[in-house]
Every structure is written in C-alpha cells, then in structure tokens.
Amino acid sequence: MTYVIAQPCIDVKDKSCIEECPVDCIYEGNRMLYIQPDECVDCGACEPVCPVEAIYYEDDVPGEWKEFPKINTEFFVEIGSPGGAAKVGLTDHDHVDVLSIEKKTS
Numbered sequence: 001m002t003y004v005i006a007q008p009c010i011d012v013k014d015k016s017c018i019e020e021c022p023v024d025c026i027y028e029g030n031r032m033l034y035i036q037p038d039e040c041v042d043c044g045a046c047e048p049v050c051p052v053e054a055i056y057y058e059d060d061v062p063g064e065w066k067e068f069p070k071i072n073t074e075f076f077v078e079i080g081s082p083g084g085a086a087k088v089g090l091t092d093h094d095h096v097d098v099l100s101i102e103k104k105t106s
Helices: 016-020 068-079
Strands: 003-005 026-028 033-035 055-057
Touching: 003 033, 003 068, 016 026, 026 068, 033 068
Parallel strands: none
Antiparallel strands: 003 055, 026 033
C-alpha cells in the first residue's frame, strides 16, 4: 500500500507535500503531483500538510476518486522509478485521465 494524490490537486500543485516527503517520491506533472508507489515508504508526512486534502492512504481514497490509485501508478509507466523527484523536476506530461478533466477556473 502507498499514499495517493487525488483530484483536488489538479491545477493546484501547492507542493507543501514535496517539502515534507523524506524520500523525495512526489513527482510533478503539468497539472498535478503524483506519488511514485515503489518509492513511497508510507510515512504519511505528506498527508497533513496538503491544503486541499488531496492525499490519501490508498485504501482510504474516497469513492468519487477511486481511479486515482491507478492514475498515480500508471503515471510512472513511462518514467519508471527514477529514485527521486528532485533530479527529475517538472515532467512534461500527465495521466490521460487527468488531461481529460476540465481545467479549474478562478
């Protein structure tokens, strides 16, 4: 099991969670952040600092966002497990399901 970032992160990307993650497993897509499941150590440090409450333990993801564990995992099919988000930086993609969600407007 791992932590998962869900829909409330889309178009927000506050990044407080990145600062708290001791293993640097939170990667940045164009529209949201993603947790690399093979690198996450399940410490939970990221969850309480998320201002939009987008981070959940995999088994606790609310029903309306039940596809986000799969979305987080599939995001890494292309980039794999690089061993740290800081050295990768902003990736130039997002999961196809994230791209299909309408952009938030202020």
